[in-house]
Amino acid sequence: MMQVQKPQDAYVQVNEVQWQDFPEQFHTGGVKWKLLHVSPEFGIWTVMFFCPNQSILRSHIHHGPAEGYVFDGILELRGGPEKGGALCIKDGYLYEATGAEHEETKMLADTTFILQMVGPITWLLEDGTQLNQTWFDAQNLWNQQTR
Template identity: 35%
Template sequence: MIEDKTVDVFVKASEEKWLPMFDGITFKPLRFSDETGAWTVIFRCEKEAFFPAHYHLGPAEYYMVSGRMVYRAGEAVTGDYGYEPVGAFHERTNFPEQTDLYFTAFGPIGFLGDDGRIETVMDHKYVRDLAEKAGKLN
């Protein structure tokens, strides 16, 4: 008989508080993997909020829970799914209305400064640190 030593991940996301990420954008942490570097969150983006210019150093995917998002691939609305490959560059990702999206990154995202260079590398450790500083993780 095989002994199962794994641990399932179960998060009551509906009971978690929204944590700050960017102006007008909050998140609920769901999972961080030291094994793979992947991280999963739910983003809440207020009307007129945006993600600044960024470069995908690892692939990512999202599911639109509600709202609308406009970026280089087009306009995503409630129920839409998107995949962003390694190397994808997004000038700016806009949210014309309040939007909730389920997001998994399979690697880091490099956010650019005004000079066009990567200023902040957002990976699973960075996002986990944000959650820890907000008192949401041990």
């Protein structure tokens, strides 16, 4: 008889989790992160970011949908409204569709937001290479940083 393993519940007291440095190849300006949860059965990973004013998350591609909420600050998405993008301001919700490919995401103030991603992200690095980041990669990095 085959045993089915039940997924584990997770409860995170976010203010008790220490910020870690987000890998420098994915940003400029001192971005920090907290990995809050991974759900391997669906490939879902939930991250909280703190991005200082004028920091930038590099161009990337979402291979699954992502949903987020901005607690504080201002995200300039896809070049802002002048270039057909958007601003996501404190108390703002954001949704990135599967296949969304966009240029840098710039912070116009100290910004804290949460993002839940389904599937991997491909980062388009400064040297022209591409690097995939999955829930598994995020979990391994988090484990290394928090040992």
